[in-house]
Amino acid sequence: xxxxxxxxxxxxxxxxxxxxxxxxxxxxxxxxxxxxxxxxxxxxxxxxxxxxxxxxxxxxxxxxxxxxxxxxxxxxxxxxxxxxxxxxxxxxxxxxxxxxxxxxxxxxxxxxxxxxxxxxxxxxxxxxxxxxxxxxxxxxxxxxxxxxxxxxxxxxxxxxxxxxxxxxxxxxxxxxxxxxxxxxxxxxxxxxxxxxxxxxxxxxxxxxxxxxxxxxxxxxxxxxxxxxxxxxxxxxxxxxxxxxxxxxxxxxxxxxxxxxxxxxxxxxxxxxxxxxxxxxxxxxxxxxxxxxxxxxxxxxxxxxxxxxxxxxxxxxxxxxxxxxxxxxxxxxxxxxxxxxxxxxxxxxxxxxxxxxxxxxxxxxxxxxxxxxxxxxxxxxxxxxxxxxxxxxxxxxxxxxxxxxxxxxxxxxxxxxxxxxxxxxxxxxxxxxxxxxxxxxx
Amino acid sequence: xxxxxxxxxxxxxxxxxxxxxxxxxxxxxxxxxxxxxxxxxxxxxxxxxxxxxxxxxxxxxxxxxxxxxxxxxxxxxxxxxxxxxxxxxxxxxxxxxxxxxxxxxxxxxxxxxxxxxxxxxxxxxxxxxxxxxxxxxxxxxxxxxxxxxxxxxxxxxxxxxxxxxxxxxxxxxxxxxxxxxxxxxxxxxxxxxxxxxxxxxxxxxxxxxxxxxxxxxxxxxxxxxxxxxxxxxxxxxxxxxxxxxxxxxxxxxxxxxxxxxxxxxxxxxxxxxxxxxxxxxxxxxxxxxxxxxxxxxxxxxxxxxxxxxxxxxxxxxxxxxxxxxxxxxxxxxxxxxxxxxxxxxxxxxxxxxxxxxxxxxxxxxxxxxxxxxxxxxxxx
Numbered sequence: 005x006x007x008x009x010x011x012x013x014x015x016x017x018x019x020x021x022x023x024x025x026x027x028x029x030x031x032x033x034x035x036x037x038x039x040x041x042x043x044x045x046x047x048x049x050x051x052x053x054x055x056x057x058x059x060x061x062x063x064x065x066x067x068x069x070x071x072x073x074x075x076x077x078x079x080x081x082x083x084x085x086x087x088x089x090x091x092x093x094x095x096x097x098x099x100x101x102x103x104x105x106x107x108x109x110x111x112x113x114x115x116x117x118x119x120x121x122x123x124x125x126x127x128x129x130x131x132x133x134x135x136x137x138x139x140x141x142x143x144x145x146x147x148x149x150x151x152x153x154x155x156x157x158x159x160x161x162x163x164x165x166x167x168x169x170x171x172x173x174x175x176x177x178x179x180x181x182x183x184x185x186x187x188x189x190x191x192x193x194x195x196x197x198x199x200x201x202x203x204x205x206x207x208x209x210x211x212x213x214x215x216x217x218x219x220x221x222x223x224x225x226x227x228x229x230x231x232x233x234x235x236x237x238x239x240x241x242x243x244x245x246x247x248x249x250x251x252x253x254x255x256x257x258x259x260x261x262x263x264x265x266x267x268x269x270x271x272x273x274x275x276x277x278x279x280x281x282x283x284x285x286x287x288x289x290x291x292x293x294x295x296x297x298x299x300x301x302x303x304x305x306x307x308x309x310x311x312x313x314x315x316x317x318x319x320x321x322x323x324x325x326x327x328x329x330x331x332x333x334x335x336x337x338x339x340x341x342x343x344x345x346x347x348x349x350x351x352x353x354x355x356x357x358x359x360x361x362x363x364x365x366x367x368x369x370x371x372x373x374x375x376x377x378x379x380x381x382x383x384x385x386x387x388x389x390x391x392x393x394x395x396x397x398x399x400x401x402x403x404x405x406x407x408x409x410x411x412x413x414x415x416x417x418x419x420x421x422x423x424x425x426x427x428x429x430x431x432x433x434x435x436x437x438x439x440x441x442x443x444x445x
Numbered sequence: 446x447x448x449x450x451x452x453x454x455x456x457x458x459x460x461x462x463x464x465x466x467x468x469x470x471x472x473x474x475x476x477x478x479x480x481x482x483x484x485x486x487x488x489x490x491x492x493x494x495x496x497x498x499x500x501x502x503x504x505x506x507x508x509x510x511x512x513x514x515x516x517x518x519x520x521x522x523x524x525x526x527x528x529x530x531x532x533x534x535x536x537x538x539x540x541x542x543x544x545x546x547x548x549x550x551x552x553x554x555x556x557x558x559x560x561x562x563x564x565x566x567x568x569x570x571x572x573x574x575x576x577x578x579x580x581x582x583x584x585x586x587x588x589x590x591x592x593x594x595x596x597x598x599x600x601x602x603x604x605x606x607x608x609x610x611x612x613x614x615x616x617x618x619x620x621x622x623x624x625x626x627x628x629x630x631x632x633x634x635x636x637x638x639x640x641x642x643x644x645x646x647x648x649x650x651x652x653x654x655x656x657x658x659x660x661x662x663x664x665x666x667x668x669x670x671x672x673x674x675x676x677x678x679x680x681x682x683x684x685x686x687x688x689x690x691x692x693x694x695x696x697x698x699x700x701x702x703x704x705x706x707x708x709x710x711x712x713x714x715x716x717x718x719x720x721x722x723x724x725x726x727x728x729x730x731x732x733x734x735x736x737x738x739x740x741x742x743x744x745x746x747x748x749x750x751x752x753x754x755x756x757x758x759x760x761x762x763x764x765x766x767x768x769x770x771x772x773x774x775x776x777x778x779x780x781x782x783x784x785x786x787x788x789x790x791x792x793x794x795x796x797x798x799x800x801x802x803x804x805x806x807x808x809x810x811x812x813x814x815x816x817x818x819x820x821x822x823x824x825x
Contacts, residue, residue: 020459175459247801257802331452338458345453359458366452367460372519373564375466378702378749386801389749392793409800417457424466425564431455 010213012238013248016385018418020175020241020339021365024214027298027305028178032186034309035295035322037109041313042094043069043080044102047352048142049149050076055105061088065116066289068140069105078140078150078353083291083311084109097335097349098342104350107313119287124193127284132201139283140290140353144275145169145180145244146336148354151276155201157265163202164268167253168195168277170211170218171237171244174337177357179294180274182307184211184218187278192225194277195232197284202270206231210253214239241339242416246271248385260412275356290353297323301330301360310351316358317347332361339417372425380419380429386412390419390429397432402439410436466563469744470523472700476691477530477739483674483684488538489596491605492680496533498542502549503529510558524563525553531739532571534681535732535779537590539619539629541606544586548574568786569746572779579779585609589617590677592632593670599627632677635730639723640775671729681739682732692738701742704751708758709737709765716766727769736778737761746786753792761785 046052051074063069063082071079086109094104121127127135137152157163168191172180184191195207209226211219211234219236226232235253237243247258249271256267264271272280275293282288291312298305303324310319316335320326334341335349338359380390388409396405410433419429484492507525511518532552536545552574560566578587586607599605603621610616610626619629670676674684681688695701713733717724727733741747741761748757761781768777 018461021462251801259802260800262802331450332454332458333451334456334458336456338456340456341458342456343451343453343458345451361458365459367462368452368454372466372522373562375564375744376747376749377469377744379464381749387798388800389793389798391749412800415456421457421459422461422464424464424469426460428455430457434455 010236010238011252012240012243013251013385015387016383016418017240017242017248018383018421019239020421022175022214022239023298023300024176024178024181026176026178026300027296027307028181028215030178030182030306032179032182032294032307032309035311035314035319037084037113037311038314038318039109040089041083041086041107041109041311042104042315042350043083043107043313044094044096044104044350044352045070045080046102047080047148047312047354048078049147050074050078050153052103053077053080055091055103057088057105059088059090062086063088063107065114066287066291068138068289076150076153078142078152079138079289080105080140080312081289081291082107083313085114086110095349097344097352097355099345104313116286116288121284121287124197124284127197127200129201129203132197132280132284135283136201136280139279139288141276141279141283142290142353143273144279144293144353144356145273146340146354146356148352151272151280154270154272155198157202157270161265162268163204163265163270164206165254165270166195166198166202166204166207167249167269167271168207168209168274169244169246169249169271170209170215170222170274171249172215172274173212173239173241173244174339174341174356175241176298176359177296177337178298179296179307179356181215181218183274183278183294184209184215185221188218188221188225190281191274191277192222192229192232194281194284196229197280198270198272198277199231204270206233208232208253209234210237210243210249211235212237212239212243241418242385245385245414245416247414260409293351293353293355295319295351295355296357296359298357299330299334299360300362300365301326301328301333303327310355312351312353314351315348316344316351319351319358320347320360326360329362330360331363331366334359334361339421340415369426371427374425374427377424379422379424380427383418383422385416385418386414388413390433391427393436394427394429394432397436402436402443405436406440410440413437466522466524469700470527472695472698473527473739474523474530476695476700477534477681479687479690480534480681480684480735481530483687484538484680487593487674487683488591488680489599489605490602491538491596492533494542494604495536495538495540495545495680496530498545499533499536499549500526500529502546503532503553506550506552506554507558510554511562514558514562516558516562519563522563525557528552528557528570531681532574534735534739535571535575535679536587537607537678538680539589539591539605539607541586541608542604544578544583547583548578548587551577564745566745567790568783569740569743572740572783572786576779576783585617589631590634590679591619591629592677593675593683595629599629603627605629634677634775635671635726636769636775639726639730640769668725668729671726676730678730679732679735682735685729685734688734688738692734695738695742701738702751702754704754705742705747705758706734706737708755709741709762710734712759712762713766714762716763716770720766720770722770731776732778733765736765736782740778741782741785746789748789748792748796750793750796750798752798753789753796756792756796757785757789760788 053070093101141151142148552570556570556573608620764781
């Protein structure tokens with residue numbers, strides 16, 4: 005293992021090519037508002053929302069247009085002022101069809117009207133949770149788990165520290181990096197809010213050492229607060245995975261199948277924290293986010309604030325269009341993101357990036373037989389044996405796939421990245437997860 | 446916007462640069478090159494003929510068997526070439542070429558392809574073929590060794606093959622390609638000297654510079670000749686230094702895991718030290734280094750977890766020591782590795798490593814990982 009002196013998780017992990025320089029120096033700018041937005045009613049993990057508007061209705065910026073009664077859910081809000089055209093199924097970034105509200109945006113967009121609720125210092129824990137819920141906050145690192153639920157840990161598992169995930173270990177993506185630099189103080193205030201919401205003792209912001217500028221700025225910002233800290237971490241993928249990050253910072257391992265609250269931690273993404281700040285200070289719901297549009301296939305990579313529902317083709321056009329021969333367009337990062345057939349999928353709350361890859365970065369080959377080289381075993385940050393899961397899946401033995409830890413896999417892709425036989429482990433694991441879920445009913 | 450053909454494969458969308466099976470196999474071929482060079486110096490061009498026949502037969506066997514078995518021909522992954530080269534390394538330098546060809550076919554055609562092809566074979570193909578020859582009627586041709594630099598009296602380029610004297614039944618002679626008996630005699634390997642008790646004096650590391658005699662005053666090979674390669678033996682095991690150079694390259698490239706050779710050599714040497722059985726000779730005299738670095742580390746036939754690797758490696762080391770100390774064979778590396786090849790599947794299945802976040806228990810408490818399977822499924 006390379007020794008850098010920075011904290012990291014113990015075993016496994018890889019060093020992919022990062023290419024962050026393409027967009028890490030680009031200040032956040034606003035993407036144009038498209039004339040037609042597709043706002044999916046389900047952008048989170050949990051119960052789907054029911055539409056609160058009907059075709060023909062007028063909507064304003066930030067108006068709630070979809071909600072559900074379930075606790076594990078997050079409402080959606082209109083990103084623009086305009087008119088609801090129709091409610092129909094739209095293909096999402098992952099290929100599923102999701103019922104979406106199609107909004108025709110007005111040509112003139114009024115700015116969002118800020119509402120002063122209360123000074124931040126006076127908000128109670130319950131109020132902060134309520135704000136997070138009403139604003140439709142979800143984890144913006146990609147998993148999109150409702151933030152209100154995360155901020156309500158079980159009574160018997162007190163949270164000691166809130167960890168802000170500023171690792172951004174996915175190659176290419178720089179949206180969190182830019183947020184940490186440009187909105188440092190707001191991030192620190194948001195951390196304070198989260199600490200209050202869960203009654204934690206303190207907070208830590210974990211930043212990989214390839215974002216030293218952000219780490220130093222954050223360090224200066226927290227220097228007068230004794231219960232806050234900034235931890236610089238080794239550059240290694242997947243440093244920003246929830247369990248790996250907790251282990252790197254605290255040395256505690258979250259047991260299989262358990263949540264971070266088991267070891268007294270709560271992890272929140274940088275983007276989520278900023279959104280919480282905006283919701284608490286100005287009443288602004290989550291209807292836009294920073295998206296990194298980058299890759300060697302994009303003319304002018306950048307970090308854009310995009311409204312939820314914006315088709316990615318609009319973002320790519322805003323970045324000057326494609327450059328040369330683009331062979332793959334990914335929503336999310338290149339390690340865990342979704343390759344797109346076309347450019348119609350809309351931006352959702354969990355969309356952190358749009359990456360256009362050119363052929364020289366793509367190495368797709370036919371899968372060969374496993375040679376048991378154990379490179380996947382060495383690379384797995386969950387200490388699993390990915391090729392054994394694959395073997396069980398190939399034999400259709402779901403029971404064994406589960407015993408080998410198919411459900412513990414969080415699909416970081418380290419195994420496939422390093423596999424000399426080009427076995428798509430992640431694909432097999434997803435199959436196993438689906439089958440095991442069906443078997444368990 | 447031109448987006449006529451976008452690729453839509455599943456994540457991850459990046460792959461480690463140059464991480465392919467071919468690269469690993471090329472690494473092994475490269476790592477074995479120094480040993481080939483020394484073998485040519487010590488045993489003449491005969492070595493080249495044997496390696497060429499072995500590698501060509503291995504490649505042909507793979508193509509033919511995969512065609513017959515209707516599998517995709519994967520000659521380009523170079524695995525057959527590696528098996529061919531390693532098999533040649535296990536042979537005496539005067540093995541008749543037709544025996545080489547039979548053995549190379551056994552290695553690739555039978556031990557690898559009939560077992561299911563690369564990745565599915567239970568045994569190290571080269572080793573299985575070597576042991577098959579050893580216990581076959583062709584054993585004689587693969588167990589007689591010549592002196593180092595025997596080619597000085599025969600000619601560097603002259604092909605020489607072990608043969609049987611027609612006049613005296615059972616007597617081994619060496620013949621050239623055209624059938625002339627050549628002036629070469631069978632010589633004992635350091636380990637067979639040890640086994641037969643002809644090595645009476647303990648090892649003294651006498652300096653033997655290149656070009657000087659390879660035998661010390663006491664009539665046995667010196668430490669330096671066993672280390673540098675001026676001794677009788679198989680083609681590949683002759684020069685420990687050359688093997689170590691290649692092995693260092695493989696460890697550096699992470700093609701092989703250092704734990705396996707470390708475990709084997711460590712366990713073996715420890716036992717030899719404790720029993721004080723000529724530890725230095727035992728270490729350098731035979732195929733220990735070739736086996737530990739290049740055969741026991743075979744991806745397919747060694748365990749995948751670190752813990753499993755240690756168990757496997759120490760097991761091989763102990764078995765080699767037991768065979769050499771108590772068994773009838775002077776060598777034992779091949780047999781020990783094959784025995785543990787069988788156990789590899791069990792090790793990988795039952796010596797599980799704890800998952801991330803699992804409560805740490807001592808490893809023996811975790812056995813077995815899998816619950817007993819229902820009888821109905823168990824027998825299928």
